[in-house]
Amino acid sequence: MEPIKKTLAKQLQSPSFKEKYEQARQEVLRHEAVQAFIANHQATLTAQMIEDALPKFLEYTSQASECCHAGSVRACTNAVVGCVPKLVLQGTTVEVMYATCPQKYKEDEARAVAEMISSLHMPRETLSASLSTMAMDTGARLEIARFVANFINQIKETKEMPSKGLYIYGGFGVGKSFILGAVANELANIQVRSVLVYVPEFLREIKQAIDDKTLQQKMDFVKKAPVLMLDDLGAESLTSWSRDEILGAILHYRMAEG
Template sequence: MRREILENPRVQEFLARHADELSYDNIERNLPKLHEFISQSTECCGCDNTEHCTNYLKGFLPTLRVVRNTVEIDYVRCEQKIREEERRDVANMIASMHMPKDVLQATIHDLSIDDESRVMIAQKAAQFVKATKESGHLPSKGFYLYGKFGVGKSFVLGALANELASIKIRSVVVFVPEFLREMKNAIGDNTLNEKIDYIKKAPVLMLDDLGAETMTAWTRDEILGTIFHYRMAEQLPTFITSNFNYGELEHHLAQSQKGDIEVVKAGRIMERIKALTEPIEMRGNNRRM
Protein backbone atom coordinates (compact mmCIF):
# COMPACT_ATOMS: atom_id res chain seq x y z
CA MET A 1 0.00 0.00 0.00
CA ARG A 2 2.84 2.40 0.86
CA ARG A 3 4.33 1.99 -2.59
CA GLU A 4 0.94 2.50 -4.26
CA ILE A 5 0.44 5.74 -2.34
CA LEU A 6 3.87 7.21 -2.97
CA GLU A 7 3.87 6.31 -6.66
CA ASN A 8 0.52 7.97 -7.23
CA PRO A 9 1.09 10.94 -9.61
CA ARG A 10 -1.19 13.24 -7.61
CA VAL A 11 0.64 12.44 -4.39
CA GLN A 12 4.04 12.87 -6.03
CA GLU A 13 3.04 16.27 -7.35
CA PHE A 14 1.79 17.33 -3.91
CA LEU A 15 4.93 16.12 -2.13
CA ALA A 16 7.16 17.86 -4.66
CA ARG A 17 5.35 21.17 -4.03
CA HIS A 18 5.77 20.79 -0.27
CA ALA A 19 9.20 19.14 -0.12
CA ASP A 20 10.53 21.82 2.22
CA GLU A 21 7.64 21.30 4.69
CA LEU A 22 7.37 17.52 4.86
CA SER A 23 10.22 15.34 6.10
CA TYR A 24 10.43 11.59 5.58
CA ASP A 25 8.90 11.04 9.03
CA ASN A 26 6.11 13.53 8.29
CA ILE A 27 5.22 11.66 5.13
CA GLU A 28 5.27 8.29 6.89
CA ARG A 29 2.92 9.54 9.61
CA ASN A 30 0.54 10.95 7.02
CA LEU A 31 0.26 7.91 4.77
CA PRO A 32 -3.33 7.22 5.96
CA LYS A 33 -4.36 10.74 4.87
CA LEU A 34 -2.66 10.30 1.52
CA HIS A 35 -4.38 6.95 1.08
CA GLU A 36 -7.75 8.56 1.83
CA PHE A 37 -6.95 11.13 -0.86
CA ILE A 38 -6.03 8.69 -3.64
CA SER A 39 -8.98 6.43 -2.84
CA GLN A 40 -11.38 9.05 -4.16
CA SER A 41 -12.03 11.03 -7.30
CA THR A 42 -10.58 14.53 -7.33
CA GLU A 43 -12.66 15.62 -10.31
CA CYS A 44 -16.43 15.79 -10.67
CA CYS A 45 -17.57 12.60 -12.40
CA GLY A 46 -20.44 14.46 -14.08
CA CYS A 47 -23.20 12.24 -12.70
CA ASP A 48 -26.71 13.68 -12.79
CA ASN A 49 -27.21 13.27 -9.04
CA THR A 50 -24.69 13.38 -6.19
CA GLU A 51 -26.46 10.39 -4.64
CA HIS A 52 -24.55 8.37 -7.24
CA CYS A 53 -21.21 9.85 -6.17
CA THR A 54 -18.65 7.25 -5.03
CA ASN A 55 -16.56 9.60 -2.85
CA TYR A 56 -16.64 9.29 0.93
CA LEU A 57 -18.63 12.53 1.14
CA LYS A 58 -21.10 12.51 -1.72
CA GLY A 59 -20.69 15.59 -3.89
CA PHE A 60 -17.36 16.63 -2.36
CA LEU A 61 -13.84 16.39 -3.79
CA PRO A 62 -10.74 15.91 -1.59
CA THR A 63 -7.87 18.41 -1.71
CA LEU A 64 -4.56 18.26 0.16
CA ARG A 65 -2.76 20.97 2.09
CA VAL A 66 0.01 21.18 4.67
CA VAL A 67 -0.58 22.67 8.11
CA ARG A 68 2.38 22.78 10.51
CA ASN A 69 4.17 19.90 8.78
CA THR A 70 1.03 17.77 8.75
CA VAL A 71 -1.05 16.74 5.76
CA GLU A 72 -4.69 17.82 5.99
CA ILE A 73 -7.59 16.92 3.70
CA ASP A 74 -10.21 19.51 2.82
CA TYR A 75 -13.41 18.64 0.99
CA VAL A 76 -14.85 21.06 -1.56
CA ARG A 77 -18.15 20.87 -3.42
CA CYS A 78 -18.08 19.41 -6.91
CA GLU A 79 -19.81 21.11 -9.85
CA GLN A 80 -22.88 18.87 -9.60
CA LYS A 81 -23.19 19.55 -5.85
CA ILE A 82 -23.05 23.29 -6.53
CA ARG A 83 -25.75 22.98 -9.20
CA GLU A 84 -27.97 20.95 -6.87
CA GLU A 85 -27.60 23.46 -4.05
CA GLU A 86 -28.33 26.36 -6.38
CA ARG A 87 -31.51 24.60 -7.57
CA ARG A 88 -32.48 23.92 -3.97
CA ASP A 89 -31.89 27.56 -3.04
CA VAL A 90 -34.13 28.67 -5.91
CA ALA A 91 -36.85 26.20 -4.91
CA ASN A 92 -36.71 27.43 -1.32
CA MET A 93 -37.37 30.98 -2.52
CA ILE A 94 -40.76 29.95 -3.91
CA ALA A 95 -43.55 29.02 -1.52
CA SER A 96 -46.56 27.41 -3.15
CA MET A 97 -50.12 26.86 -2.08
CA HIS A 98 -51.95 24.33 -4.26
CA MET A 99 -49.98 25.12 -7.44
CA PRO A 100 -49.07 22.36 -9.95
CA LYS A 101 -45.44 21.24 -9.99
CA ASP A 102 -44.96 21.95 -13.70
CA VAL A 103 -46.01 25.58 -13.19
CA LEU A 104 -43.50 26.01 -10.37
CA GLN A 105 -40.71 24.66 -12.61
CA ALA A 106 -41.46 27.02 -15.51
CA THR A 107 -38.78 29.41 -16.75
CA ILE A 108 -38.87 32.44 -19.00
CA HIS A 109 -37.23 30.31 -21.71
CA ASP A 110 -40.17 27.88 -21.57
CA LEU A 111 -42.70 30.56 -22.54
CA SER A 112 -43.88 30.48 -26.14
CA ILE A 113 -43.31 33.92 -27.66
CA ASP A 114 -45.57 33.47 -30.68
CA ASP A 115 -47.95 36.37 -30.20
CA GLU A 116 -47.57 40.13 -29.73
CA SER A 117 -49.21 39.96 -26.31
CA ARG A 118 -46.76 37.27 -25.20
CA VAL A 119 -43.82 39.37 -26.34
CA MET A 120 -45.10 42.26 -24.24
CA ILE A 121 -45.65 40.01 -21.22
CA ALA A 122 -42.11 38.60 -21.47
CA GLN A 123 -40.77 42.15 -21.75
CA LYS A 124 -42.77 43.30 -18.72
CA ALA A 125 -41.52 40.37 -16.66
CA ALA A 126 -37.93 41.04 -17.72
CA GLN A 127 -38.32 44.74 -16.89
CA PHE A 128 -39.61 43.90 -13.41
CA VAL A 129 -36.62 41.65 -12.71
CA LYS A 130 -34.18 44.18 -14.19
CA ALA A 131 -35.62 47.03 -12.12
CA THR A 132 -35.27 44.90 -8.99
CA LYS A 133 -31.64 44.05 -9.80
CA GLU A 134 -30.65 47.62 -10.61
CA SER A 135 -32.39 49.37 -7.72
CA GLY A 136 -32.11 46.67 -5.09
CA HIS A 137 -35.80 47.22 -4.37
CA LEU A 138 -38.96 45.58 -5.67
CA PRO A 139 -41.22 47.76 -7.84
CA SER A 140 -44.51 48.28 -6.00
CA LYS A 141 -46.75 47.35 -8.93
CA GLY A 142 -47.23 43.93 -10.48
CA PHE A 143 -49.52 43.03 -13.33
CA TYR A 144 -52.99 41.63 -13.80
CA LEU A 145 -52.77 38.98 -16.49
CA TYR A 146 -56.09 38.07 -18.04
CA GLY A 147 -57.15 35.93 -20.95
CA LYS A 148 -59.00 32.83 -22.01
CA PHE A 149 -58.64 29.50 -20.22
CA GLY A 150 -55.49 27.55 -21.06
CA VAL A 151 -53.40 30.27 -22.73
CA GLY A 152 -50.56 29.87 -20.22
CA LYS A 153 -51.15 32.59 -17.64
CA SER A 154 -50.16 30.38 -14.71
CA PHE A 155 -46.85 29.50 -16.39
CA VAL A 156 -45.97 33.18 -16.58
CA LEU A 157 -46.30 33.39 -12.80
CA GLY A 158 -44.11 30.32 -12.34
CA ALA A 159 -41.48 31.64 -14.73
CA LEU A 160 -41.40 35.04 -13.05
CA ALA A 161 -41.19 33.45 -9.59
CA ASN A 162 -38.15 31.45 -10.73
CA GLU A 163 -36.48 34.52 -12.23
CA LEU A 164 -36.96 36.35 -8.93
CA ALA A 165 -35.74 33.34 -6.96
CA SER A 166 -32.50 33.40 -8.96
CA ILE A 167 -31.79 36.84 -7.48
CA LYS A 168 -32.87 35.76 -3.98
CA ILE A 169 -36.34 37.33 -4.03
CA ARG A 170 -38.98 35.21 -2.30
CA SER A 171 -42.42 34.70 -3.84
CA VAL A 172 -45.61 33.09 -2.59
CA VAL A 173 -47.64 31.57 -5.43
CA VAL A 174 -51.27 30.74 -4.64
CA PHE A 175 -54.04 28.95 -6.53
CA VAL A 176 -56.91 31.14 -5.36
CA PRO A 177 -59.91 28.73 -5.46
CA GLU A 178 -58.19 26.14 -3.25
CA PHE A 179 -56.74 28.85 -1.03
CA LEU A 180 -60.19 30.29 -0.31
CA ARG A 181 -61.51 26.84 0.54
CA GLU A 182 -58.56 26.38 2.89
CA MET A 183 -59.36 29.69 4.57
CA LYS A 184 -62.86 28.46 5.38
CA ASN A 185 -61.39 25.36 7.01
CA ALA A 186 -58.85 27.48 8.89
CA ILE A 187 -61.62 28.99 10.98
CA GLY A 188 -62.10 25.65 12.70
CA ASP A 189 -58.44 25.07 13.55
CA ASN A 190 -57.72 28.67 14.60
CA THR A 191 -55.06 29.24 11.92
CA LEU A 192 -56.98 31.79 9.85
CA ASN A 193 -55.14 34.93 10.95
CA GLU A 194 -51.77 33.21 10.72
CA LYS A 195 -52.43 32.12 7.14
CA ILE A 196 -53.76 35.51 6.06
CA ASP A 197 -50.69 37.21 7.55
CA TYR A 198 -48.39 34.80 5.71
CA ILE A 199 -50.03 35.64 2.38
CA LYS A 200 -50.48 39.36 2.79
CA LYS A 201 -46.89 39.95 3.95
CA ALA A 202 -45.19 37.95 1.19
CA PRO A 203 -42.39 39.96 -0.50
CA VAL A 204 -43.97 39.06 -3.86
CA LEU A 205 -47.49 37.61 -4.00
CA MET A 206 -48.84 35.79 -7.04
CA LEU A 207 -52.55 34.92 -7.11
CA ASP A 208 -53.55 32.46 -9.81
CA ASP A 209 -57.08 32.12 -11.23
CA LEU A 210 -58.84 34.88 -9.32
CA GLY A 211 -62.56 34.80 -10.07
CA ALA A 212 -62.69 31.09 -10.92
CA GLU A 213 -65.51 30.49 -8.47
CA THR A 214 -68.35 32.42 -6.86
CA MET A 215 -67.22 33.97 -3.60
CA THR A 216 -69.02 34.58 -0.39
CA ALA A 217 -69.10 38.10 0.97
CA TRP A 218 -66.76 36.85 3.69
CA THR A 219 -64.04 35.51 1.37
CA ARG A 220 -64.27 38.63 -0.79
CA ASP A 221 -64.24 41.24 1.98
CA GLU A 222 -62.46 39.60 4.91
CA ILE A 223 -59.90 37.51 3.02
CA LEU A 224 -59.15 39.20 -0.31
CA GLY A 225 -60.05 42.66 0.94
CA THR A 226 -57.69 42.33 3.90
CA ILE A 227 -54.84 41.02 1.73
CA PHE A 228 -55.20 43.68 -0.96
CA HIS A 229 -55.58 46.52 1.54
CA TYR A 230 -52.38 45.54 3.35
CA ARG A 231 -50.37 45.12 0.18
CA MET A 232 -51.59 48.41 -1.23
CA ALA A 233 -50.67 50.23 1.99
CA GLU A 234 -47.24 48.58 2.17
CA GLN A 235 -46.61 48.90 -1.60
CA LEU A 236 -45.85 45.19 -1.99
CA PRO A 237 -45.88 43.84 -5.57
CA THR A 238 -48.81 41.60 -6.44
CA PHE A 239 -49.39 39.56 -9.60
CA ILE A 240 -52.80 38.19 -10.51
CA THR A 241 -54.12 35.93 -13.26
CA SER A 242 -57.78 35.66 -14.20
CA ASN A 243 -60.07 34.68 -17.05
CA PHE A 244 -61.82 38.03 -16.50
CA ASN A 245 -60.71 41.53 -17.41
CA TYR A 246 -61.10 44.27 -14.78
CA GLY A 247 -64.71 45.01 -15.67
CA GLU A 248 -65.75 41.37 -15.79
CA LEU A 249 -64.03 40.63 -12.50
CA GLU A 250 -65.81 43.53 -10.81
CA HIS A 251 -69.15 42.19 -12.03
CA HIS A 252 -68.18 38.72 -10.78
CA LEU A 253 -67.14 40.03 -7.36
CA ALA A 254 -70.47 41.81 -6.98
CA GLN A 255 -72.34 38.47 -7.16
CA SER A 256 -72.55 36.65 -3.84
CA GLN A 257 -73.44 33.01 -3.31
CA LYS A 258 -76.70 34.16 -1.73
CA GLY A 259 -77.68 35.93 -4.93
CA ASP A 260 -77.07 39.44 -3.61
CA ILE A 261 -75.58 42.16 -5.82
CA GLU A 262 -73.02 44.21 -3.89
CA VAL A 263 -71.65 46.74 -6.34
CA VAL A 264 -70.03 49.05 -3.79
CA LYS A 265 -68.06 46.31 -2.05
CA ALA A 266 -66.94 44.83 -5.35
CA GLY A 267 -65.85 48.29 -6.47
CA ARG A 268 -63.79 48.70 -3.31
CA ILE A 269 -61.90 45.46 -4.00
CA MET A 270 -61.32 46.50 -7.61
CA GLU A 271 -59.88 49.86 -6.56
CA ARG A 272 -57.23 48.00 -4.59
CA ILE A 273 -56.52 45.55 -7.41
CA LYS A 274 -56.11 48.43 -9.88
CA ALA A 275 -53.76 50.21 -7.48
CA LEU A 276 -51.65 47.06 -7.19
CA THR A 277 -51.53 45.90 -10.81
CA GLU A 278 -51.27 46.86 -14.45
CA PRO A 279 -53.73 45.00 -16.72
CA ILE A 280 -52.25 42.95 -19.58
CA GLU A 281 -54.27 40.71 -21.87
CA MET A 282 -52.70 37.38 -22.80
CA ARG A 283 -54.00 36.07 -26.10
CA GLY A 284 -53.53 32.73 -27.82
CA ASN A 285 -55.00 29.28 -28.18
CA ASN A 286 -55.88 26.86 -25.41
CA ARG A 287 -52.61 24.97 -24.86
CA ARG A 288 -54.18 22.37 -22.60
CA MET A 289 -56.13 20.75 -25.42
Protein backbone atom coordinates (compact mmCIF):
# COMPACT_ATOMS: atom_id res chain seq x y z
CA MET A 1 0.00 0.00 0.00
CA GLU A 2 1.41 3.39 -1.04
CA PRO A 3 2.01 5.85 1.86
CA ILE A 4 -0.49 8.71 2.07
CA LYS A 5 2.31 11.29 2.05
CA LYS A 6 3.60 9.94 -1.25
CA THR A 7 0.11 9.88 -2.74
CA LEU A 8 -0.50 13.50 -1.73
CA ALA A 9 2.83 14.52 -3.21
CA LYS A 10 1.82 12.98 -6.53
CA GLN A 11 -1.52 14.79 -6.46
CA LEU A 12 0.15 18.12 -5.74
CA GLN A 13 2.50 17.64 -8.67
CA SER A 14 -0.19 16.57 -11.11
CA PRO A 15 -0.90 19.00 -14.00
CA SER A 16 -4.62 19.12 -13.21
CA PHE A 17 -4.00 20.15 -9.58
CA LYS A 18 -1.47 22.81 -10.59
CA GLU A 19 -3.90 24.16 -13.15
CA LYS A 20 -6.75 24.36 -10.64
CA TYR A 21 -4.49 25.94 -8.03
CA GLU A 22 -3.27 28.60 -10.45
CA GLN A 23 -6.81 29.30 -11.57
CA ALA A 24 -7.95 29.77 -7.95
CA ARG A 25 -4.86 31.87 -7.21
CA GLN A 26 -5.53 34.23 -10.10
CA GLU A 27 -9.19 34.49 -9.19
CA VAL A 28 -8.31 35.50 -5.63
CA LEU A 29 -5.68 38.01 -6.73
CA ARG A 30 -8.07 39.56 -9.25
CA HIS A 31 -10.63 40.21 -6.53
CA GLU A 32 -11.30 43.94 -6.34
CA ALA A 33 -10.83 44.19 -2.57
CA VAL A 34 -7.60 42.16 -2.66
CA GLN A 35 -6.18 44.34 -5.42
CA ALA A 36 -7.12 47.46 -3.45
CA PHE A 37 -5.44 46.06 -0.33
CA ILE A 38 -2.25 45.23 -2.24
CA ALA A 39 -2.23 48.69 -3.84
CA ASN A 40 -2.68 50.39 -0.46
CA HIS A 41 0.26 48.46 0.99
CA GLN A 42 2.50 48.24 -2.07
CA ALA A 43 5.33 49.98 -0.24
CA THR A 44 5.43 47.15 2.31
CA LEU A 45 4.16 44.02 0.59
CA THR A 46 6.69 41.86 -1.24
CA ALA A 47 5.90 39.19 -3.81
CA GLN A 48 6.63 36.50 -1.21
CA MET A 49 4.39 38.15 1.37
CA ILE A 50 1.56 38.18 -1.17
CA GLU A 51 2.11 34.49 -1.93
CA ASP A 52 2.14 33.68 1.78
CA ALA A 53 -1.08 35.65 2.23
CA LEU A 54 -3.05 33.67 -0.38
CA PRO A 55 -4.88 31.56 2.25
CA LYS A 56 -5.94 34.77 4.04
CA PHE A 57 -7.03 36.36 0.78
CA LEU A 58 -9.07 33.24 0.04
CA GLU A 59 -10.63 33.35 3.51
CA TYR A 60 -11.59 36.97 2.92
CA THR A 61 -12.98 36.57 -0.61
CA SER A 62 -15.02 33.47 0.23
CA GLN A 63 -17.24 35.49 2.58
CA ALA A 64 -19.51 38.51 2.43
CA SER A 65 -17.30 41.52 3.17
CA GLU A 66 -20.32 43.72 3.90
CA CYS A 67 -23.39 43.10 6.03
CA CYS A 68 -25.97 41.28 3.93
CA HIS A 69 -28.84 42.66 6.06
CA ALA A 70 -30.51 39.26 5.98
CA GLY A 71 -32.90 40.33 8.72
CA SER A 72 -31.36 38.03 11.32
CA VAL A 73 -27.84 37.13 12.38
CA ARG A 74 -28.93 33.50 12.27
CA ALA A 75 -29.09 33.79 8.47
CA CYS A 76 -25.45 34.93 8.28
CA THR A 77 -23.20 32.49 6.39
CA ASN A 78 -19.84 34.04 7.26
CA ALA A 79 -17.20 32.08 9.16
CA VAL A 80 -17.76 34.27 12.20
CA VAL A 81 -21.52 34.69 12.39
CA GLY A 82 -22.63 38.30 12.63
CA CYS A 83 -19.23 39.65 11.61
CA VAL A 84 -17.64 40.82 8.37
CA PRO A 85 -13.99 40.17 7.46
CA LYS A 86 -11.37 42.85 6.98
CA LEU A 87 -7.85 42.47 5.61
CA VAL A 88 -5.14 43.99 7.80
CA LEU A 89 -1.37 44.07 7.65
CA GLN A 90 0.32 43.18 10.92
CA GLY A 91 4.04 43.63 10.54
CA THR A 92 4.94 41.46 7.58
CA THR A 93 1.88 39.24 7.80
CA VAL A 94 -1.56 39.66 6.26
CA GLU A 95 -4.38 38.73 8.64
CA VAL A 96 -8.16 38.62 8.50
CA MET A 97 -9.88 40.49 11.32
CA TYR A 98 -13.61 40.37 11.97
CA ALA A 99 -15.82 43.33 12.81
CA THR A 100 -19.39 43.21 14.07
CA CYS A 101 -21.86 43.84 11.26
CA PRO A 102 -24.73 46.39 11.50
CA GLN A 103 -27.33 43.62 11.81
CA LYS A 104 -25.57 42.12 14.84
CA TYR A 105 -25.14 45.58 16.36
CA LYS A 106 -28.88 46.08 15.94
CA GLU A 107 -29.75 42.73 17.50
CA ASP A 108 -27.24 43.14 20.34
CA GLU A 109 -28.67 46.56 21.10
CA ALA A 110 -32.23 45.21 21.14
CA ARG A 111 -31.12 42.37 23.42
CA ALA A 112 -29.37 44.79 25.76
CA VAL A 113 -32.51 46.92 25.95
CA ALA A 114 -34.65 43.85 26.70
CA GLU A 115 -32.27 42.79 29.46
CA MET A 116 -32.79 46.17 31.12
CA ILE A 117 -36.41 45.25 31.81
CA SER A 118 -37.43 42.60 34.32
CA SER A 119 -41.05 41.55 34.32
CA LEU A 120 -43.12 39.70 36.87
CA HIS A 121 -46.31 38.35 35.27
CA MET A 122 -46.67 41.21 32.76
CA PRO A 123 -48.13 40.45 29.29
CA ARG A 124 -45.56 40.15 26.50
CA GLU A 125 -47.21 42.83 24.37
CA THR A 126 -46.82 45.31 27.21
CA LEU A 127 -43.06 44.82 27.18
CA SER A 128 -42.85 45.80 23.50
CA ALA A 129 -44.73 49.08 23.97
CA SER A 130 -43.16 52.42 23.10
CA LEU A 131 -44.10 56.07 23.44
CA SER A 132 -43.78 56.50 19.68
CA THR A 133 -46.70 54.10 19.15
CA MET A 134 -48.83 55.44 22.00
CA ALA A 135 -51.90 57.34 20.85
CA MET A 136 -51.69 60.94 22.07
CA ASP A 137 -55.43 61.44 21.79
CA THR A 138 -56.16 62.75 25.28
CA GLY A 139 -54.82 65.50 27.47
CA ALA A 140 -53.94 62.93 30.13
CA ARG A 141 -51.73 60.96 27.75
CA LEU A 142 -49.97 64.10 26.58
CA GLU A 143 -49.34 65.01 30.20
CA ILE A 144 -47.91 61.53 30.87
CA ALA A 145 -45.66 61.79 27.80
CA ARG A 146 -44.35 65.16 29.02
CA PHE A 147 -43.73 63.74 32.49
CA VAL A 148 -41.81 60.78 31.07
CA ALA A 149 -39.73 63.07 28.84
CA ASN A 150 -38.85 65.28 31.82
CA PHE A 151 -38.18 62.20 33.97
CA ILE A 152 -35.72 60.80 31.44
CA ASN A 153 -34.08 64.16 30.75
CA GLN A 154 -33.52 64.62 34.47
CA ILE A 155 -31.77 61.23 34.66
CA LYS A 156 -29.60 62.13 31.66
CA GLU A 157 -28.62 65.49 33.11
CA THR A 158 -28.11 64.58 36.77
CA LYS A 159 -27.23 60.87 36.44
CA GLU A 160 -29.58 60.35 39.38
CA MET A 161 -33.13 59.09 39.80
CA PRO A 162 -35.81 61.77 40.30
CA SER A 163 -37.27 61.82 43.79
CA LYS A 164 -40.89 61.83 42.60
CA GLY A 165 -42.67 59.03 40.80
CA LEU A 166 -45.89 58.85 38.81
CA TYR A 167 -49.31 57.49 39.75
CA ILE A 168 -51.45 56.58 36.74
CA TYR A 169 -55.12 55.83 37.24
CA GLY A 170 -58.05 55.20 34.94
CA GLY A 171 -60.72 52.74 33.88
CA PHE A 172 -60.16 49.21 32.65
CA GLY A 173 -58.56 48.95 29.20
CA VAL A 174 -57.51 52.58 28.78
CA GLY A 175 -53.83 51.66 28.35
CA LYS A 176 -52.22 52.06 31.77
CA SER A 177 -50.15 48.88 31.42
CA PHE A 178 -49.11 49.90 27.90
CA ILE A 179 -47.80 53.19 29.26
CA LEU A 180 -45.73 51.37 31.88
CA GLY A 181 -44.19 49.19 29.18
CA ALA A 182 -43.43 52.25 27.07
CA VAL A 183 -41.77 54.00 30.00
CA ALA A 184 -39.70 50.89 30.76
CA ASN A 185 -38.44 50.79 27.18
CA GLU A 186 -37.58 54.49 27.21
CA LEU A 187 -35.57 53.92 30.40
CA ALA A 188 -33.88 50.87 28.91
CA ASN A 189 -32.71 52.98 25.98
CA ILE A 190 -30.69 55.09 28.40
CA GLN A 191 -29.39 52.02 30.27
CA VAL A 192 -31.70 52.32 33.29
CA ARG A 193 -33.02 49.04 34.65
CA SER A 194 -36.64 48.71 35.68
CA VAL A 195 -38.90 46.05 37.16
CA LEU A 196 -42.54 45.77 36.10
CA VAL A 197 -44.82 43.90 38.48
CA TYR A 198 -48.40 42.78 37.93
CA VAL A 199 -49.45 43.16 41.55
CA PRO A 200 -52.37 40.66 41.87
CA GLU A 201 -50.28 37.76 40.54
CA PHE A 202 -47.21 38.93 42.45
CA LEU A 203 -49.11 38.76 45.75
CA ARG A 204 -50.24 35.22 44.96
CA GLU A 205 -46.65 34.27 44.19
CA ILE A 206 -45.45 35.85 47.43
CA LYS A 207 -47.87 33.68 49.41
CA GLN A 208 -46.38 30.58 47.78
CA ALA A 209 -42.88 31.90 48.45
CA ILE A 210 -43.44 31.47 52.17
CA ASP A 211 -43.59 27.71 51.68
CA ASP A 212 -40.60 27.43 49.34
CA LYS A 213 -38.52 29.84 51.45
CA THR A 214 -37.94 32.37 48.65
CA LEU A 215 -39.98 35.19 50.19
CA GLN A 216 -37.05 37.42 51.14
CA GLN A 217 -35.31 36.88 47.81
CA LYS A 218 -38.39 37.94 45.85
CA MET A 219 -39.08 40.87 48.15
CA ASP A 220 -35.51 42.14 47.80
CA PHE A 221 -35.67 41.83 44.01
CA VAL A 222 -38.65 44.18 43.92
CA LYS A 223 -37.61 46.48 46.76
CA LYS A 224 -34.17 47.19 45.30
CA ALA A 225 -35.22 47.73 41.68
CA PRO A 226 -33.71 50.96 40.26
CA VAL A 227 -37.15 51.83 38.88
CA LEU A 228 -40.19 49.93 40.13
CA MET A 229 -43.54 49.90 38.32
CA LEU A 230 -46.57 48.35 40.02
CA ASP A 231 -49.39 47.47 37.64
CA ASP A 232 -53.02 47.04 38.72
CA LEU A 233 -52.34 48.13 42.26
CA GLY A 234 -55.68 47.90 44.07
CA ALA A 235 -57.29 45.73 41.39
CA GLU A 236 -58.25 43.26 44.08
CA SER A 237 -58.96 43.53 47.79
CA LEU A 238 -55.84 43.60 49.93
CA THR A 239 -55.58 41.72 53.17
CA SER A 240 -53.90 43.42 56.08
CA TRP A 241 -50.95 41.07 55.53
CA SER A 242 -50.47 41.87 51.84
CA ARG A 243 -50.98 45.58 52.50
CA ASP A 244 -48.75 45.97 55.56
CA GLU A 245 -46.19 43.19 55.26
CA ILE A 246 -45.71 43.14 51.49
CA LEU A 247 -46.67 46.34 49.66
CA GLY A 248 -46.15 48.52 52.72
CA ALA A 249 -42.72 47.01 53.33
CA ILE A 250 -41.72 47.53 49.69
CA LEU A 251 -42.85 51.15 49.57
CA HIS A 252 -41.40 51.97 52.99
CA TYR A 253 -38.02 50.57 51.96
CA ARG A 254 -37.96 52.57 48.74
CA MET A 255 -38.99 55.79 50.47
CA ALA A 256 -36.43 55.30 53.23
CA GLU A 257 -33.65 54.51 50.76
CA GLY A 258 -34.50 57.49 48.60
